[in-house]
Amino acid sequence: MSRETISQSISIVHPISLSHGKNAEVWDTSGKRYIDFVGGIGVLNLGHCHPGVVEAIRDQATQLTHYAFNAAPHAPYIELMDRLTAFMPVDYPVSGMLTNSGAEAAENALKIVRGATGRTAVIAFDGAFHGRTLATLNLNGKVAPYKQKVGVLPGPVYHLPYPSADNGVTCAEALKAMDRLFSVEIDVNDVACFIIEPVQGEGGFLALDIEFAQALRRFCDENNILLIIDEIQSGFGRTGERFAFSRLGIEPDLILLGKSIAGGVPLGAVVGRKALMDNLPKGGLGGTYSGNPIACAAALATLYAMTDEHLKTWGLQQEEAIVSRYQTWCAQGLTPYLGRLTGVGAMRGIELANADGTPASKQLTQLLGLARDAGLLLMPSGKSRHIIRLLAPLTIEPAVLEEGLDILEACLKQLD
Structure with missing residues (x-):
């Protein structure tokens, strides 16, 4: 099977061609079986072809395969957002929007915080990965290969050390770096948000220091800065809880979702405080495929299984x-x-x-x-x-x- 028609800028970890899968096993086109410890890079928390997800996709495909929600709302989107917002372990009123991917959720979150704060600067962390789109590239705490040859990226974005027992960076060291940042690099009043993963994925599965997370939450509250938690890879049960931020004892203002949200069907979301989600003008959020009915049906089946x-x-x-x-x-x-x-x-x-x-x-x-x-x-x-x-x-x-x-x-x- 030729791959000459596929961009050679796509890096492939395993040079095989998969045919089918069931739960934690996949088979390639030659019939060889593999145990899958990749899970589509964290997408398949419920495994390949989960029966409930497959049934939901089949049923929805016979009723409505697509409609752009901003043109005419459809029931799967509405039902999913009701279920999803109820699934979020926070104490404030929640609303949100569906996207095509986690990166798109991050992009929309940046628009939301700019609209809410009137500020543009973002603080991200070393080792972070938030996507491959142009704005999310700038958030990533790693140059190669994501930022190479791309040129000037949207900004301003600043990076801090990511404190974790897994990488040896302490809470005190990260706070000292943060103090320097606001003393030397940027006025704290120009910062719209911090964005951070509760457990870094691409960065090496590093668990965020709890003391730092709580100090960061206090700092954001004291300085009217919003806190975005990226749960795209760590969410939907990967750490044994609905979302990894619960172990930190904090509540974020916005939460980015994706990967395992819909059992393998492309879908993402940004959810959070209702006042924030509602602050942009009508038409400021949306998208043609965002919240496709089939993806919504798959996500509903996923949430049903995730007690x-x-x-x-x-x-x-x-x-x-x-x-x-x-x-x-x-x-x-x-x-x-x-x-x-x-x-x-x-x-x-x-x-x-x-x-x-x-x-x-x-x-x-x-x-x-x-x-x-x-x-x-x-x-x-x-x-x-x-x-x-x-x-x-x-x-x-x-x-x-x-x-x-x-x-x-x-x-x-x-x-x-």
Whole structure:
């Protein structure tokens, strides 16, 4: 099958062609089976072809495949927004809008905060990833490959160190950097918002320091700055709760959603305080495909499956299996390249590092190939592409999860 018609600027992790999948397993066009620890990069928390999601898509496809909501509202959009806003674990009145993707949710959030504050500056964080569109590129805390050769980006955007026990940056260090930023670089009164991931995804599954999150929330309140939490990858049960910000003891002003919101169908959302969401003029928000009826139906089925009991059970089972296996590997001295276990809940990363602590990027590349050949798909992350991010479906069968960890263990042993 030729790929000459596909842009060579698209980077591909696994040079295979997938045919079909079921829960945590996929098959390529040659019939080879793989255990999927990638999950479409965090999109398939309910697995491939979840029966409830498939049924909802089929039913909706026989009734209404598309209508632009801003032209004429349709029932799936209205029902989903009612269910979604009720699903958000905050105490204030919530409203929102649907988008085509997480990046589009971030773009719209920037419009919303500009309209609400009259300010333009944004503070983001080192290691952040918020999308590949032009404005979100500027938010990303990493140049290569996202910002290379693109030229001047929309701004102004400033970056701070991301404090986490997983990267060794302390709350005090991040607060000191923030103090310097507002002393040297920009007037605090020009800042519209902070945007931050409660657990960084692309950055290596780094869990945000709780003390810093609470200090940031206080700082925003004191200075009339809005706080945007990006839950695009960490949301919908990945950490064992509905959303990862709950563990921080704070409430954001706006929340970005995407990835696992609709069981694999393209959809995103930005939700938050109703007064903020309603501040732009009529027509300031919207989009032709945003909130497509089929995507809405898939999202409704997804939310129906994501009860708190299910999320807690799925998250604990996966977390316990990963942590237990990692601790065994450490005790055994499985490989000299085994570094830290990062993240929280079922959102876990395994670092590969050299004896001197430097990133073992070469070994991770080797591991990707070894695991793929053995029937396991893995996804890299981290600034130096040296952290495996584990994104198996939350619904993975325990036996399949153990099989996948067995393959990972065998491949880690082979690293040189």
